[in-house]
Amino acid sequence: MxxxxxxxxxxxxxxxxxxxxxxxxxxxxxxxxxxxxxxxxxxxxxxxxxxxxxxxxxxxxxxxxxxxxxxxxxxxNQRAGYAIGVDLGVNYILAMVTDLGGAVVKEKKIEMTDLNVETVTEKLKKCIHSLIKKTPASPYGIIGIGVGVPGLVDDQGNVLSAPNLGWTDVPLQEMLQQEFNLPIAIDNEANVGALGEKEFGAGRSVSNMIYLSVGIGIGAGIILNDALYRGVSGFSGEVGHMTLAQDGPLCGCGSRGCWETFASEKALIHQAKALQLVDEKIQVAEAIDKINLNTLLHLAKRGNRPVIDLFASTGHWLGVGITNLVNVFNPELIVIGNRISLASEWIADSIRETLNSHSLSFHRQKMNVVYAQLGMNSSAAGAASIAINRFFSAMKALGD
Amino acid sequence: MxxxxxxxxxxxxxxxxxxxxxxxxxxxxxxxxxxxxxxxxxxxxxxxxxxxxxxxxxxxxxxxxxxxxxxxxxxxNQRAGYAIGVDLGVNYILAMVTDLGGAVVKEKKIEMTDLNVETVTEKLKKCIHSLIKKTPASPYGIIGIGVGVPGLVDDQGNVLSAPNLGWTDVPLQEMLQQEFNLPIAIDNEANVGALGEKEFGAGRSVSNMIYLSVGIGIGAGIILNDALYRGVSGFSGEVGHMTLAQDGPLCGCGSRGCWETFASEKALIHQAKALQLVDEKIQVAEAIDKINLNTLLHLAKRGNRPVIDLFASTGHWLGVGITNLVNVFNPELIVIGNRISLASEWIADSIRETLNSHSLSFHRQKMNVVYAQLGMNSSAAGAASIAINRFFSAMKALGD
DNA sequence: TACTTTGTTTGTACAGTAGACAAAGTAAGT
DNA sequence: ACTTACTTTGTCTACTGTACAAACAAAGTA
CATH class of the missing domain: 1.10.10.10 (Winged helix-like DNA-binding domain superfamily/Winged helix DNA-binding domain)
Structure with missing residues (x-):
């Protein structure tokens, strides 16, 4: 035997x-x-x-x-096989093929406006199929597909709730499993982003880090003792709904004064609309509905004072929430990722100042705050790394 | 070889x-x-x-x-050896001998007023010596000493800072090592409390839990994947300094609106002093300086409305902070311990209500809030369990 | 009488190791 | 240039310790 x-x-x-x-x-x-x-x-x-x-x-x-x-x-031999990683964003799909070392081999980005479940999943399937076709031959072929989703995902790969997509109870893993007959891993966008930075980016040499995904909302991927901490149901890291002010603005979650009502992209745009933005290129009256992160970055670059102050305020509120995380987790590294990292130039100082004045001094000593090294690729690369890690640990379990 | x-x-x-x-x-x-x-x-x-x-x-x-x-x-064979666990409190020392199964064999409690380092450590040594004398003979004898301290402890067992004792940089582990020549483990009071409840109390069947120590201040011991999470420097769990209101009361840490300015024993007493407490047994004028948790509990039991409301408010603020922790950690269990658990009758409802109205519904489903099963013994028992665990894992490492 | 359950005895498979060894190099002295 | 001594790399062989399967003995039930 x-x-x-x-x-x-x-x-x-x-x-x-x-x-x-x-x-x-x-x-x-x-x-x-x-x-x-x-x-x-x-x-x-x-x-x-x-x-x-x-x-x-x-x-x-x-x-x-x-x-x-x-x-x-x-x-x-990085090229013994390839993984597919997908960042399923709110208005885009970013998919990539990486080798077993995480090096990007092919990349594909699609913009979307229709967020209907069927439309999106069809596009997703097409996109993955087209990447698979372009993948070079290798001993192990495509070893798995990882997908990061902006919402709550259970351990069966069901998207329980993705408010910004308008999705509830979407069995994404099952759908992809049937289509591709490959190992599929679905996880929260912040979790895969954290893995991406941990494996291939700013967190390579660090065991305890928090990846803060600041986009429309705020989420965190928590790496403790070199592994992703998922919580008992897989819902850890919903830091965006941390209460920072009892009587703050009403949040989509039903509560008040959540962190993301002060410091997310959504909050930033909401606050910007209340400002009297004046710029020779942008007519205030017509532009007020078109304000987005890009226009604000543009204005900041042109030296628009109110916008610069707005970014500073966002940085301050980010600092308050980060302080809380630092005091609780005592991490070695905070990585700020997703869209807000584009504004790092305008928020970095106020984040640092707030941290210095609010966080406990012992916790600050070994701690660093940096911005995502992989930029907007963190999540897709991290999604691929889940597939890679599962491949290797399956190998570990089965013999090879 | x-x-x-x-x-x-x-x-x-x-x-x-x-x-x-x-x-x-x-x-x-x-x-x-x-x-x-x-x-x-x-x-x-x-x-x-x-x-x-x-x-x-x-x-x-x-x-x-x-x-x-x-x-x-x-x-x-629980009685193959014995461990000593000490809860070094702000005005007491609670020390116990437990067998290898965590059962309490002897217990000793000393009250203190003088918090001077030398006075306290002398009392501590005497107390431990007297317990050692009373410990029955066994194959392995005393296998180690664990101590929980209300402050920041580094991995060398130095007490870097214990504000409520007025201690800074006390090499407690070294001092005890020299005195007893036994394995010594020093850790934060909330951490050992968490271990106590995890090993012998409310958290026995749970892998991810947070033990909330609400006394003079607020601290948390964080158990993730069945192990204590200590952070990169050992300072995790300083949840008491989580900002809950930017413009709240000034805190000892220098920041404003920290959780413990709203919900700790210190906050409770501070708020009580501002009330017009009326009770036939207590003369307001002379009592205002003598208000402590016990008098407030006494008043609450007699149906004193303002005090009952005060406890409800404390419960509410505890709920706000717990909500934040639940959203971030997605734990299976929150155990509320230390002195505030004496008031569970008066705070439980408002904690529950706040959690129900503020936390994310998915996070609530598998989550429970309970009170320390070991009562005021959590920390001392947990300190002993550190010693026990180290003994067994040393055995695991060395052969036996 | 037939079967079950517990725990030991016996012989085997296999992973990792030490030590010897061969191959292929460096470095220094003559 | 040649010899000699030493180093480093990687393989081969014999051995040890661990867990295992199978057979077996002991002690029970139905």
Missing amino acids: KITGDLQLMKKINKYLVLDTIRHHYPISRADISVKTGLNKTTVSSLVTELIDSHFVTEIGLGESSGGRKPMMLLF | KITGDLQLMKKINKYLVLDTIRHHYPISRADISVKTGLNKTTVSSLVTELIDSHFVTEIGLGESSGGRKPMMLLF
Whole structure:
């Protein structure tokens, strides 16, 4: 019979450890892996042979000697398979093919106005199909599809509620599963954004970080101990509905004074409409309905004082909420992503000032605030990384 | 030479798995352990033999047959060793000896008024010494000492800052280490309280919970995925300084409108002093300086309307902050502990109402709010459990 | 008498290891 | 240039320790 559980498990742990070491430190020799992992040279050699046989690792040739025989250098074979990551936005679909190392191979962006479930899912399917066609051949082919959605997603991949899309109870995972017959992962947009920055962006060397997605609303992806924290039902990170003022503006959630009524893109535009914006290029009367983040950025660049002050105020309110998160989580890094990061130039100072004056000094010492390194790609890249991680952990569980 | 790492590791994992199964399901037979863990009967037998040899497990006699040979029932030997847990409060020291199962064996409480570092640490040492003397003999003796402190503690066991004690930079772990030559663990009072409720109290069956310690201030111990989350520097859970109103009362931390300026014991007393308290037993004029939680509870019990309303208001503000935590963490359980839990009768309704009207409905579905099951013992029991857990995980790491 | 359940004994499979070793290099002395 | 000593890399072989399956003994039920 087969050997059960733990003896296999041990091998899988070590094999995965070797692969991980190669993934993160290539090019690297067998001897170096042995030193880094603490595994015996013999063990490393045998595991590497298996990894080469299964196309995850390739030998690239001899490296530099350090006083003895030249080492055979090993590479992680990023192109052993490809993943698809999708950022399903409120008025766009951004989809990409990445290799197993997260490098973007193909990208496709579609604008949308009709948010009807069927229309959107049809476009989504078409978009993914077209990317799959363009993906190069590889030993493992497309290993999975990840999708980030602006709403609450349960662990079955059902979109329970996505207010900005007007969706409720959409079984997105099931729909895609039937269409593509591939492993599908659906998650909240802030969660995948956090993963993207953690795996490929600003959070690579950090174990505890919060990715703050500030777009129409505010959401957070929470990385603790190197893993995404999802909460008991998968709904963690709804920081946008943190109460910051009991008697503040009414929020869509029914409560008052939620963070996103002060600091989101929605709030920004709402507040901007109340201003008397004067600019030679924009007629106030006709423009008041057309105000959006881009026009405000444009005005700020031209030195429009009220708009600059408005951004500063937004920054201040962002700082207040971030302070709360910092005091509660004591994270190493806050990454500000999504559309507001386009305004980083106008909000950074007031965020920093608010943090310095409000947060607890001990919590500030090891903490940094940065802006998404992958820009608007964080979510799509993170969605792909979910597919990649599932592929590798399935490998870990099943043997390979 | 010795076998390195993984082969030993495998055994330790299984041995610990068997021990854990016995700890949580005793009395249990070898056969049942085999079924529960998936380990082979042979493996279980051999590991159990070793556990019996090292006094962690004992055979209690034959159990009921279920149609065949009678099983030999195994017990976890709680009395193989003892731990000491200390709750270092603002005006008291509560210390206890527990066995390895967390059962309280001896308890000692001292009141204090002088909070000077030397005075307190001397009393602390004396208190621990006297408990050690009274601890029964056992194979492993005292396996460690855990202490919960109302302040920020770093990973070296230094108390960086404890405002309510007036302490800064006290190397408490080092001091106790030198005195007792035993494994010492120092942690924040809310963290140990959370562990106490998680291991022995209301949170036993829960993986994601928040223990809210509402005393003079407000702190939180955060249990995620069955483990305490400490943050990058060990300062997580400073929820008391979450801003709930930009222009609220000034807080000791320098900021304004922190949660604990609205809902802590300190806030409660401050607000009570502003009331015109009328009661036949208490002369307002002379009592105004003597108002404390006990007098307020007394008044509430007698039906004093202003005090009852005051508790309701405190409950409301607790609800606001809890809502924020629920939206962010999506926990399964909130445990309200420390002194405010004495007032649960007067605050529970308004907490619940606020949560129902403010929190997101999806987050509410699987969530419960309860009061500390161990009462004022949560922290001391949790401190002991840190020592116990360290003892067992050291065993796991070293072989036994 | 037939079957079940518990727990031990016996022999085997397999992962990782140490140590020896071959291959291929460096560095220094002559 | 050649020799000698040493280093580094990676493989081969023999061995150890762990978990396992199968057979078995013991002790029960129906």
